[in-house]
Amino acid sequence: MAEKELVRQRVSYNGSLCTVRWRGEIEGLKGQWLGVEWDDPSRGKHDGMYAGNRYFACWSKEPTAASFIRPDSKRIDDSRPLLSALIDKYGSENMSKSANERPSTIVISGKEVDEVGFDAISRKQAAWSALTIVSLDGLRIENLYENPLSTQQDYEEELRALYSGLKWKELDLSRNLFADWDEITRICRYLKGLKVLKLNSNRFRITPFGQGESIQPFEQLAELSLANCAVGWDNIRTLCIQQRFPNLQSVCLAFNPLNKPPSPFLDLQLPNITILDLTSCNLSSLQPLSPLTHLLSLSTLNLRSNPLTTLSTRPPLMFPHLRAIDLTSTDLPTLSSLIPIPTTFPELSSLKTSHAPLTTSHPSPRLMTIARVPGLTMLNNTPIPPHERQNAELYYLSTITPLFLAARTDEEETEIIKDHPQWKHLCKKYGEPESITQKRNARSATSRPKSVDDSKETKPYPPHSLGANLIIITFHYHSPVSASDAPSPRPQPQQAQDPKIQQRREQHTRSIPNQTDIYRLKALVGRLYALPSLEIKLVLETDEWDPVPAAKPQDDDWSCSEDETGSESDDERSSRVDFQKRKQKKTKRDEEEKGEKWIRREVELVDSTRPVGSWIQGTEASVRVERRDLSLLR
Numbered sequence: 258m259a260e261k262e263l264v265r266q267r268v269s270y271n272g273s274l275c276t277v278r279w280r281g282e283i284e285g286l287k288g289q290w291l292g293v294e295w296d297d298p299s300r301g302k303h304d305g306m307y308a309g310n311r312y313f314a315c316w317s318k319e320p321t322a323a324s325f326i327r328p329d330s331k332r333i334d335d336s337r338p339l340l341s342a343l344i345d346k347y348g349s350e351n352m353s354k355s356a357n358e359r360p361s362t363i364v365i366s367g368k369e370v371d372e373v374g375f376d377a378i379s380r381k382q383a384a385w386s387a388l389t390i391v392s393l394d395g396l397r398i399e400n401l402y403e404n405p406l407s408t409q410q411d412y413e414e415e416l417r418a419l420y421s422g423l424k425w426k427e428l429d430l431s432r433n434l435f436a437d438w439d440e441i442t443r444i445c446r447y448l449k450g451l452k453v454l455k456l457n458s459n460r461f462r463i464t465p466f467g468q469g470e471s472i473q474p475f476e477q478l479a480e481l482s483l484a485n486c487a488v489g490w491d492n493i494r495t496l497c498i499q500q501r502f503p504n505l506q507s508v509c510l511a512f513n514p515l516n517k518p519p520s521p522f523l524d525l526q527l528p529n530i531t532i533l534d535l536t537s538c539n540l541s542s543l544q545p546l547s548p549l550t551h552l553l554s555l556s557t558l559n560l561r562s563n564p565l566t567t568l569s570t571r572p573p574l575m576f577p578h579l580r581a582i583d584l585t586s587t588d589l590p591t592l593s594s595l596i597p598i599p600t601t602f603p604e605l606s607s608l609k610t611s612h613a614p615l616t617t618s619h620p621s622p623r624l625m626t627i628a629r630v631p632g633l634t635m636l637n638n639t640p641i642p643p644h645e646r647q648n649a650e651l652y653y654l655s656t657i658t659p660l661f662l663a664a665r666t667d668e669e670e671t672e673i674i675k676d677h678p679q680w681k682h683l684c685k686k687y688g689e690p691e692s693i694t695q696k697r698n699a700r701s702a703t704s705r706p707k708s709v710d711d712s713k714e715t716k717p718y719p720p721h722s723l724g725a726n727l728i729i730i731t732f733h734y735h736s737p738v739s740a741s742d743a744p745s746p747r748p749q750p751q752q753a754q755d756p757k758i759q760q761r762r763e764q765h766t767r768s769i770p771n772q773t774d775i776y777r778l779k780a781l782v783g784r785l786y787a788l789p790s791l792e793i794k795l796v797l798e799t800d801e802w803d804p805v806p807a808a809k810p811q812d813d814d815w816s817c818s819e820d821e822t823g824s825e826s827d828d829e830r831s832s833r834v835d836f837q838k839r840k841q842k843k844t845k846r847d848e849e850e851k852g853e854k855w856i857r858r859e860v861e862l863v864d865s866t867r868p869v870g871s872w873i874q875g876t877e878a879s880v881r882v883e884r885r886d887l888s889l890l891r
Contacts, residue, residue: 263277263280263291263328264277264278264279264280265277265278265436265462266434266436267399267433267434267435267436267459267460268293268333268334268336268434269333269334269336269397269434270293270326270331270332270333270334271331271334272334273295273296273297273300274295274296274432274434274458275293275294275295275296275300276293276294276296276460277291277292277293278292278293278294278305278313278314278315278323279291279292279305279312279313280292280328281312283307283312283325284308284310285308288327289327289328290325290326290327290328291325291326291327291328292305292312292313292323292324292325293323293324293325293326294313294315294316294317294322294323295322295323295324296432296458296460296485298317298319298321298322299319299321300321300322300324301321301322301323301324302321302323302324303320303321303323303324304317304318304319304320304321304322304323305323307325316460316487316514334397335397336397336398336399336434337396337397337398337399338398338399338400338401338402339393339398339400339401339402339430339444340401340402340419342393342396342397342398343385343391343393345396346393346396347385347388347391385423386422386423386424387424388423388424388425389424389425389426389427390425390426390427391425391427391428391429392429393428393429393430393433394429394430394431394432394433394455395431395432395433396433397433397434398430398433398434398435399433399434399435399436399440400435400440400443401416401440401443401444402415402416402419416446416447417447419447420447420448423448423450424450425448425450425451426450426451426452426453427451427452427453427454427455428444428445428448428451428453428454428455429455430444430454430455430456430459431455431456431457431458431459431482432457432458432459433459435456435459435460435461436460436461436462437461437462438461438462438463438496440461441454441456441461442474442500445474445475446474447474448474449476449477450477451475451477451478452477452478452479452480453478453479453480454475454478454480454481454482455482456481456482456483456486457482457483457484457485457486457509458484458485458486459486460486460487461486463488463492463495463496474500475500475501475502475505476501476503476504477504478502478504478505479504479505479506479507480505480506480507480508481502481505481507481508481509482508482509483508483509483510483513484509484510484511484512484513484534484536485511485512485513486513487513487514488510488513489513489514489515489517490515490517490545490548493510493525494525494526494548497525497526497527498526501526502527503528503529504529505527505529505530506529506530506531506532507530507531507532507533507534508527508530508532508533508534509534510533510534510535510538511534511535511536511537511538511559512536512537512538513538514538514539515535515538515539515540515545516538516539516540516541516545517545518544518545518547525548525549525551525552527552528552528553528554529554530552530554530555531554531555531556531557532555532556532557532559533549533552533555533557533558533559534559535558535559535560535563536559536560536561536562536563537561537562537563538563539563539564540560540563540564540565541563541564541565541566542565542566542567542569542570543565543568543570543574543601544570544574546574547574549576550574550575550576550577553577553578554578555576555578555579556578556579556580556581557579557580557581557582558576558579558581558582558583559582559583560582560583560584560587561583561584561585561586561587561609562585562586562587563587564587564588565584565587565588565589566588566589566590566594567589567594568589568594568595568596568597568598568601569596569597570597570601573597573600573601574601575600575601575602575603576601576602577603577604578604579602579604579605580604580605580606580607581605581606581607581608581635582602582605582607582608582609583609584608584609584610584613585609585610585611585612585613586611586612586613587610587613588613588614589610589613589614589615590614590615590618591614591615591618592615592618592619592622592625592626592629593676594615595615595626595629595630596629596676596678598629598630599630599631599632599678604632605630605632605633606632606633606634606635607633607634607635607636608626608630608633608635608636608637609636609637609638610622610626610636610637611637621652623636623637623649624648624649624652624653625649625652625653625656627641627645627646627649627650628646628649628650628652628653628679628683629653629677629679631679631682633646648804650683650686650687651687651801651802651855652801653679653683654680654683654684654687654690654800655690655799655800655801655802657673657677657680658690658692658693658800658874658875659874659875660673660677661673661693661696662692662693662696662874662875662876662877663875663876690800691800692800692875692877692878692879695877696877726770726771726772726870727768727769727770727771727876728768728769728770728771728869728870728873728876728877728878729766729767729768729769729876729877729878730766730767730768730769730869730873730877730878730879730880731764731765731766731877731878731879731880732764732765732766732767732782732785732786732880732881732882733764733765733879733880733881733882734763734764734786734881734882734883735881735882735883736884765785767781767785769781769869771868771869771870771873772868772869772870773868773869774865774866774867774868774869775795775862775863775864775865775866775867775869776790776864776865776866778795778862778869779793779795779864782795782882786882788882788884791885792884792885793882793883793884793885794861794882794883794884794885795861795862795880795881795882795883796859796860796861796862796880796881796882796883797859797860797861797862797872797873797878797879797880798857798859798878798879798880798881799857799858799859799860800857801857801858802855802856802857802858803855803856803857803858804855859881860872862880
């Protein structure tokens with residue numbers, strides 16, 4: 258190839274593919290030089306700039322994508338037509354002739370030329386007719402087939418003879434030396450049954466197809482791969498308009514510079530596309546994907562390994578029929594990044610978020626993701642059964658409830674709802690947590706119209722003040738049912754009038770500093786209910802619910818050591834068994850009345866110096882007071 262023809266051509270040096278971007282003289286150096294951009298951006302030494310002078314620009318943004326090469330210092334690897342590569346790979350064994358048969362030759366100016374006519378083609382074609390998948394990857398192919406002795410009409414006849422009877426369904430021409438898309442058109446024009454075409458890691462110019470051409474070579478094509486081909490949105494649009502892909506369903510555009518906003522009203526004209534792969538396209542937002550909103554058949558979108566930091570766009574985009582999206586290895590920072598999904602992808606059912614920062618922003622990222630994205634049936638290739646969704650949504654409610662309890666103004670609650678838009682929907686589905694309802698009722702009861710007599714306006718406590726460190730705890734006494742505490746069939750009048758018993762029937766609400774330990778809290782409760790501190794058992798009633806496992810039939814759920822059972826009297830054993838049976842019946846009756854296999858989570862405040870604020874989330878809590886039977890602990 259002449260030096261003047263090298264610019265914008267594809268060449269290979271020792272197996273390394275590159276594109277010639279420039280030819281000329283370099284300031285301060287002697288002779289002619291070629292400026293090349295390597296397909297492997299780590300192969301070069303600069304980006305087209307040398308000694309402060311810019312000689313050419315590269316498609317790649319890597320600083321080591323280019324090199325200067327002397328034309329006479331390195332030998333360019335020989336390129337070949339597709340026909341030669343096809344014979345070398347698939348026809349070397351089946352095309353051999355017998356030893357007695359001598360190939361016919363043509364003599365021109367005293368030189369013998371190999372036969373390339375119909376006879377040679379018919380022999381070579383015999384080995385190709387059975388092929389359905391043809392891979393010619395990395396064989397330095399630059400064109401289809403050239404015959405300098407044929408006229409245009411003969412050339413067309415030879416091509417028809419070459420392709421007749423071929424059953425190719427898949428063709429791989431990746432990593433070759435095609436410089437223009439026209440070569441791809443010539444190769445595929447007579448492959449009527451071609452379904453899959455792979456052209457990865459090529460660098461070709463996309464030019465308009467010949468005017469008046471009646472042959473459409475890609476009418477049956479269903480899958481096209483153009484990964485790492487240095488094409489942008491405008492190139493793809495030109496290709497779609499000129500070539501037409503009426504039956505194209507899957508397109509791979511990975512590793513292409515698609516981060517620049519496309520031209521206004523860009524229509525890709527791909528009516529039947531369902532799968533689009535945009536892996537590593539340097540997308541930091543969804544704004545460059547605006548042309549895809551018109552693809553009504555698009556159902557699967559791959560955005561893995563892109564520097565995506567947000568899914569929000571202005572104006573908001575909507576992909577009406579997208580059902581699966583891959584966000585693996587993106588830069589989405591927190592679970593709040595998933596907020597736009599219900600509006601941007603209203604029919605989304607499958608999501609992948611592995612290796613993204615949002616998966617490490619919460620202890621239970623799977624449950625929180627399921628609750629935040631309604632309609633998901635698959636997360637990270639794992640199905641989501643109905644019971645897991647229910648658990649996730651209830652867990653989500655219990656996690657967000659403390660935020661609302663800590664909110665002191667309507668503005669703070671509004672901000673929380675913005676970060677958790679599914680809150681209202683889940684409250685409507687499962688019911689609002691009781692603590693939220695109690696807080697709202699308390700606020701309504703204390704609120705009244707401002708009058709002239711009001712000397713001051715109620716305001717939330719300032720941060721770090723004593724009032725801001727108070728917890729409002731409501732204590733209510735629960736009398737255990739046992740043989741010793743069972744009421745007498747003939748209650749005596751003096752027992753009914755006992756002030757201690759009357760005191761225990763009351764409910765007490767106190768503001769407790771959050772640094773109060775459990776010992777002091779029990780002392781306070783002992784004074785409220787006239788009980789010894791050692792006999793008090795405090796149970797924190799939370800707003801969280803836990804599933805109840807299916808009960809296994811047992812003869813008796815009481816377990817004790819032989820020493821303990823041996824020390825019991827007959828009356829004590831009879832009383833204990835009777836108490837356990839009545840307790841089992843009551844629990845079973847409560848579960849049947851409730852109709853659900855869920856139980857409120859309760860936490861016992863055990864004796865310790867641990868502050869009560871570490872047990873309670875929020876500023877309000879409900880604690881049940883029970884009287885411990887010390888005889889069972891002896």
